[in-house]
Amino acid sequence: MEEVIRCPANYVPLSPISFLRRSSVVYRDRPSIVYGDVQYTWGETLQRCTKLASALSQLGISRGNVVAALLPNVPAIYELHFGVPMSSGILCTLNVRHDAAMVSVLLKHSGAKLIFVDEQFFEIASNAIQILSKNTAAKNLPQIVLVLDKQAVGAVNQTHLSRNKLEYESFLMSGKLDFEVYSPKDELEPISLNYTSGTTSRPKGVVYSHRGAYLNSLAAVLLNEMHSLPVYLWTVPMFHCNGWCLTWGVAAQGGTNVCLRNVTAKGIFSNIAEHKVTHMGGAPTVLTMIINCPANDKKPLPGKVAVMTGAAPPPPEVLFKMEDLGFSVTHSYGLTETYGPGTVCVWKPEWDALPPNERAKLKSRQGVHHIGLEGVDVKDPKTMKSVPADGKTIGEVMLRGNTVMTGYLNDVQETQESFKGGWFHSGDLGVMHSDGYIQLKDRSKDIIISGGENISTIEVESVIFSHPAVLDAAVVGRPDDHWGETPCAFVQLKDGHDQVSAAEIIGFCRDSLPHYMAPRTVVFGDLPKTSTGKTQKFVLREKAKAMGSLSHKNASKL
Amino acid sequence: MEEVIRCPANYVPLSPISFLRRSSVVYRDRPSIVYGDVQYTWGETLQRCTKLASALSQLGISRGNVVAALLPNVPAIYELHFGVPMSSGILCTLNVRHDAAMVSVLLKHSGAKLIFVDEQFFEIASNAIQILSKNTAAKNLPQIVLVLDKQAVGAVNQTHLSRNKLEYESFLMSGKLDFEVYSPKDELEPISLNYTSGTTSRPKGVVYSHRGAYLNSLAAVLLNEMHSLPVYLWTVPMFHCNGWCLTWGVAAQGGTNVCLRNVTAKGIFSNIAEHKVTHMGGAPTVLTMIINCPANDKKPLPGKVAVMTGAAPPPPEVLFKMEDLGFSVTHSYGLTETYGPGTVCVWKPEWDALPPNERAKLKSRQGVHHIGLEGVDVKDPKTMKSVPADGKTIGEVMLRGNTVMTGYLNDVQETQESFKGGWFHSGDLGVMHSDGYIQLKDRSKDIIISGGENISTIEVESVIFSHPAVLDAAVVGRPDDHWGETPCAFVQLKDGHDQVSAAEIIGFCRDSLPHYMAPRTVVFGDLPKTSTGKTQKFVLREKAKAMGSLSHKNASKL
Structure with missing residues (x-):
């Protein structure tokens, strides 16, 4: 067979930017983002993200520059998920629970040139930069772009504004619509940087690629059984694994992103009812919040709401009560290093007939790898041999495939360590059941030896x-x-x-x-x-x- | 950012083979293929395809060798879609309507080493090889592997068998389960070869890559709105664009492949009822066959059946009658060069309220590109400028993206010609509507100039x-x-x-x-x-x- 002809007609580096470009045509007039009074269409979202990319480029952001964000689930953080890569930058979303000291460590480690900050977290960002200024030249300090939110925060704090030249909306508007949007030359180029949670002295910055983000977005769409035009309620923070990659995945399916600044049971129920939410996600605490919601704040669901949960297995009681309320809960498992969920407890129709406790037991398993990954296994980390599929023998959970991180930023040694033997070592301990489903037993460091x-x-x-x-x-x-x-x-x-x-x-x-x-x-x-x-x-x-x-x-x- | 670490932990060349490997775990005991009395599970299908790959390898099939097939929609052709690439070969499925002369031309052009032939088409294949033998050394003639089908064809024709050493089932069984399945080193390696229909003197062999097949399979799953565990009725020939890539796509979703040797209205209705079919496809002639089915042969549908149609816009009457019967018809458009459907007339919910004729008019449009492609446009082929989106100005339909063919086999010139200006030139004439939907007006060669x-x-x-x-x-x-x-x-x-x-x-x-x-x-x-x-x-x-x-x-x- 002759040499392969690879040209723009038949080869395009994979990137989630393609999803937005397509949705701006296919779903041009359909809602992309709703947030209180704010509503955009996919046509508008492409325009706004193009302007945002242009404004970033005008400010000097170029290929490989890190752009940070300290934002709750407001429209701006969604727009940054496209705007930053479209400018050739790398998006680094920070956890809004961090204190100033931690933010300063991560700004330094990431080398961020710019940070988009919600008004609510302005003091933290501002103090972080103050700390950073002690050992950083002024010209290398990140600039703040202030994101205002009148409907949540109220009147603009003039002191905040006066201390900064840049305000999100006018910054975005300074961009040009005819900006030539960046496309990665190589699909393995980084698109985002996510710091793992619980990090203290030595931050671990997990790098995602355009290719991995594209593939994980489609895998997330499929594992959430997301038809086209989903309505997704943002209870999972977008700063966490880029919202389990559904920031990009919802764009792929022309869905509506219902933004939610604060996760409260009342807010969840009212948004579900108002926008006819079809899908959402959250740790078991979010589920607990929902089932313990005071009767006054509850509203009937307009239809079945699919909930993807993770981080910890949902306790049986929580599961039953969620089902009674009309939610359909799926259990997944993953890590920042796997772009969020990497396995899912795929439900078998025949399990529906089992008694509730049996069902809960089955659902508490972390399951099988999703379609973006190549495999998940439980192995002895010393020999790299699979443990027997007996549901008893404990080994380390390992994953491999295209939706495993590029690596840890500026930490080749740690990266190589974590990829030893051609598998990503999760640090989680688990067992393999006879049906090929894995179940976590503990974090390596959490296990008690008594x-x-x-x-x-x-x-x-x-x-x-x-x-x-x-x-x-x-x-x-x-x-x-x-x-x-x-x-x-x-x-x-x-x-x-x-x-x-x-x-x-x-x-x-x-x-x-x-x-x-x-x-x-x-x-x-x-x-x-x-x-x-x-x-x-x-x-x-x-x-x-x-x-x-x-x-x-x-x-x-x- | 430091150099990217690319290793088996975080990089796997994209290939549909991964779908089968995953489904053999996740959907191990669920039906993969049903065909009359024959039924396999996904666990069995991986085993059978591994043995098939091993048997091919034992026979000398190695990287880049073409393996042909002249088979209707029976289990063997499905298994070859995995077995051949798993052996490192390239699958070339031939149209069963071809005569011996045409088959001989395609065998020669493709350089096939082996051809899997259904008993029904044995004479054609046999005669084709006879023709080929006139100017080909005996050692270079393709060997026949005979596929028997007792339940359809009846008693085995001993003459056929005696003239061939190889019979599919025993050939497959000669393979070994511990065979090391091939994985492409480069995802752009060819996986299949599809000859365009209507070709006469100069065959055009369209080459698909592992990457394109992987991405188009997922796109096909999404454009068919295929949830997990679909039941797919094979009314589209698998020899046509690898069954619009759903051969691989159904494996991705752990679905059931309902095989159908002959497409008849009676067979369609009885299989839908028996297996609870959820999805199928077919040209408008298949739809016509369904709506004109004698009342005696009709059976009520067990639920909504999604039908993807293409090749020609469905006439309004056909659409209405299909809807009355409980089918939900989606209109798509594509070419062999785009791995089957490349655009789809994405339906907008508000269109449901329009009068039937308006709906039919909208549905007759070819629509927008699916998620595997990067774009579709209507252009002036001379200037490569887009025509105005006025629904009137005729131009050539052009497509680009990862699900456009690698190229025409052994025809660099034709390939370059078709990719001129970075877009694949479809040869179809159409218009662009103001909402971004394309509509075909004709094939370049079909247009009448009067x-x-x-x-x-x-x-x-x-x-x-x-x-x-x-x-x-x-x-x-x-x-x-x-x-x-x-x-x-x-x-x-x-x-x-x-x-x-x-x-x-x-x-x-x-x-x-x-x-x-x-x-x-x-x-x-x-x-x-x-x-x-x-x-x-x-x-x-x-x-x-x-x-x-x-x-x-x-x-x-x-």
Whole structure:
């Protein structure tokens, strides 16, 4: 066969920018973004993103420059997902829960030239740049573009405005419509930079490529069973894995992006009813928020709402109540390094006939790889051999395929380490079931080793969750003078259940777990959360450590 | 940003083979193929295709070798879509309507090493090889692998078997399960070779790549609005553009392939009812067959059946009747060079409220490019400028993107010609509407030039189609001593309408068309069709030519 002719007629580097270009024709007059009074069509969104790209280019953003954002789910962060790559820049969305110190670390690490900041987070960004200025030349400090939001924040803070030359809307309007939109020359060029959550001293900046983003967007569309013209409610922060790549995926399907600044149960119900939402996502905490919504704030759903959940398996009770409300919950699993969800617990129709507890058990599994990935496996990281598919033997969850990150920014060693043996090492421990579905047992660092036995904190937590008085729970290891470590449970009780004692929780666990797995310590109170609803176990570990070693001098039985 | 690390953990050349590998895990025990008594699961299909690949490899098929097939829609042709690329070969499926002479030309042009032949077409293949043997050394002649089909063809023809060493099922079983399946090193490597229909002296072999096939499969899944676990009825021949790439697409979604050797209305209805078909496809002739199905052979649909039609716009009457029966028809357009459908008439919900004729008019448009392509446009081929989006100015339809062919096999010149200016030149004439939807007016070679005026034969045909007595129609140019050419209509009447005269058809056209566009000649009878249901206009053109020049000596009025 003769040499392949590769030319613009038959080869275009994959990039999500193509989705917007297509939707601006196919879905020209259909709503792209709604946010309170604000509404745009796909035709308008292409125009606005083109102007935004042009304005960035006029300001000097060029190929490979990082553009940061500290924004909640408002229209601007959606537009930046196209506008920045269309200018040839790399989008770096920061978690709005970060403090100024953390933001300054990430600005420095990413080398961002510019940061788009919501008025609400102006002080944080401003202080971050102040910190940065101590060891950075003024000309290298990132400029702030202030994003105003009259309908949420109220009157414009003139002090903020006066301290900055750039305001989002007028900045965007300064761009030109005839700007020649950037297309990557090589589809492996970076499109975005996402810092992993929970990072402290050594930030890990995960680089996504145009190719990976394109392929993961389509995979996300398929794993969400998203027909064309979906209405997507933005309960997942767009700053998290680029909204699990659905920022771009919703554009691919000509859907409507319903923006939501603050995630509240009332806001969720009213937006679903008003805009006829078809799809949304969220960590189990978002589901908990929904099922515990006061009756006054609830509204009937206009139709089935598909909810993709992740970050932690949804507790059975939460699942049942969501189903009763008319939501259809799918469980997925992934990491920042896999562009968000990489596996999904694909539901088999015959499982519908099983008793509720069986269904919940099946649904708590992390499942199988989505179509963007090439494989997921549970392996012994030393030998790289697959563990037996027995649902018992613990190994490390590993993934590979085109929707695994390009690498960690400026950290070749860490990247190579994580790709050892041709698989991405997730750091999560799990098992492989006989039907090819994986199930997480723990993070490597979360596992408790007690008297030489591995204790999966997820297993202990799932038992505690099944106690009717428990709203939320997390288990970590507490130093123990005899066993090395023993489980320590942090439990948040439902309102009106304050009478439940530590002894009751411990007894409840002993009823359904081997005794060595039951908690020895129970602490009641609220749990610290990340912005994506993950419990911050490192905070709890610190607390457990601070309690000191559990002594067994007076223990009557072990 | 540092150099990109590209390794097996984060980069896998795109190939539809990945779909099968994934479905064999995710959908392991679900039906992959059903055909009469035959039924396989996805787990089995991976095993069978692996063995098939191994058997091919044992026979000497290696990278870049062409493996041909002359097969109707039976399980073997589906398995070859994976088995051949998994062996590193290139699949070349031939149209089963070809005669021995044509098959010999294509075997020679493709250099096929092997041909899989259904028993029904054994004589054709055998004769083709006989013809080929006249100027080809015996060792270079393709071997036949005979595909038997007891349930359709009856007892095995021992003569056929004795003349061949290879029989499909035992050939496949000679392969090994631990065969190392081929993965393309470069995703632009060829996966299949498809000869364009209607070719005579100079065969055009369209080469598809693994990358293009992967991306077009996903695009096909999305444009068919195919959720997971679809049940796809194979009314589109798999030898045509690899079944519009749904051979691979159905695997991506873990669907069931319902095979159908002969496309009959009865077979369609009974398979839909038995297997709960959700999706199918076909040229308008297939739709016509469905709506004209005798009441006895009809069965109620178990649910909505989505039908993708192409090759020609569906006539309004056909559309309405299909809708009445419970089918939902989508109109698409494409060419072998675009891996099958490349555009789709994306339906807007607000169009549902329009009167039936308006809806039919909108649906007859070829629409917008699907997500695998980068663009479709109507251009002046000389200047490469877009025509105005006025719905009137005729230009050439051009497409570009990753789902445009790699090129024509061994024909660099023709390939370069067709890619001139960075767009694939379709040879079809059309207009661009103000909403960005394209509409075909004709093939370049089909357009009639009469007295200097361009006449779109499609427009004339659509008027003839609206005559209640007409079952099928096609218009070509007939030499005319005054006008150069005038329209000549070939019309097939419905049963019981034989009384309709040529004059009535001509008068009917003059009522709704400018007079110069109305046919001057009407010929009644059946229309010659390709296997995909396209009318063979070149045959009709020959007929019209053979009638000789229309003379106007005695014409009373023009």
